[in-house]
Amino acid sequence: MAEAVLAWTLFLHRDMPAYARQQAERRWQPLAYTPPEARTVSLLGLGELGQHAAQVLRRERFKVCGWSRSRKHIEGVESFAGEKGLFEMLAGTDVLVCLLPLTEHTQGLVSHRVLQVLPDDAALINFSRGPIVDDAALLQALDTVRLKHAVLDVFDREPLSAESPFWSHPRVTVLPHVSGPTDVESAAAIVADNIRNFRHTGHVPEGVDFRRGY
């Protein structure tokens, strides 16, 4: 998952969507380069996935912010919490990456208001769950060219319906839920480790907390 965050952040950072459009028009036009130190990638969600993504982005020299239920202390990451913190973070965001679990609190969180607070030419990556983003608000933000591009890997209903306007939108990348592939070998290794650990210590690994909803 951290690799996908890095890969599609670089896709946006190196203007791959714009270069693809220019190629289709046979247009040779170098675009201004912005170094990663001058780009802020903001992560919605700073759990295990978010923290790993932050680390990978940091070592490629991006500025990283993160938002979570409670403020976290992670080296090199500016941490925000609460509604005030969210809007503070959004105002300085170039790439917003959604990694939040879907709960009653996160459904529709990426709303019209959230998308309007992002600076012009910001971009969105949704790698968590479709219902966290308000689709109508997203299309509006894209159509008014406030939002430069959206990379969407998750949708309210999957597979994405053939009628969805996202498929043909020139500033949307549609992916078929592939940002966090389960690698069979690594999954098997984790399960084996947990069983070994349980046999030695009787400890059951941390899992889903049904009260929090993830």
Add this chain to the structure above:
Amino acid sequence: MAEAVLAWTLFLHRDMPAYARQQAERRWQPLAYTPPEARTVSLLGLGELGQHAAQVLRRERFKVCGWSRSRKHIEGVESFAGEKGLFEMLAGTDVLVCLLPLTEHTQGLVSHRVLQVLPDDAALINFSRGPIVDDAALLQALDTVRLKHAVLDVFDREPLSAESPFWSHPRVTVLPHVSGPTDVESAAAIVADNIRNFRHTGHVPEGVDFRRGY
């Protein structure tokens, strides 16, 4: 430049060209994921640029090979030299990245023979100079679907002519010579350092060796 190597290696590694084609066809089809440990990226050229690219690729867990005039000892990089070494390296390559300087020895180096030795579904990135790749041989390798994709940032003549078959080739990404952007701030800092150094020590920094040709 190392960032560009990483960005377009991830572009190929995460199957972005295939997903873009599927999106155009409104097709929802997750493709099998291969972890970076199972991908070999081979660098033609292990000078400063190549060594930096190797380091960045290594930390994202790709297997890295490199080919240069003389064998290098770089941690985690399998080093090759000579014609025999070149063909040995090519046979195990998934992504071939050209970073060589253009000299009488490297012109046309990525030839029909070189492209035929690459395994099926390998990809090419050319970030150095156009004449190092034989364009006719490249088009043939792409059209016989032996080569999966080519990312070309440099061409025999630039800007690339509007008549070039590369613009509309479904398995070619054309970039307008942007892989190694000169960042004005960092370039100014390097020049300032060199002047400061010269004033203190009288030492002129290493530059182009006209006998080697780069």
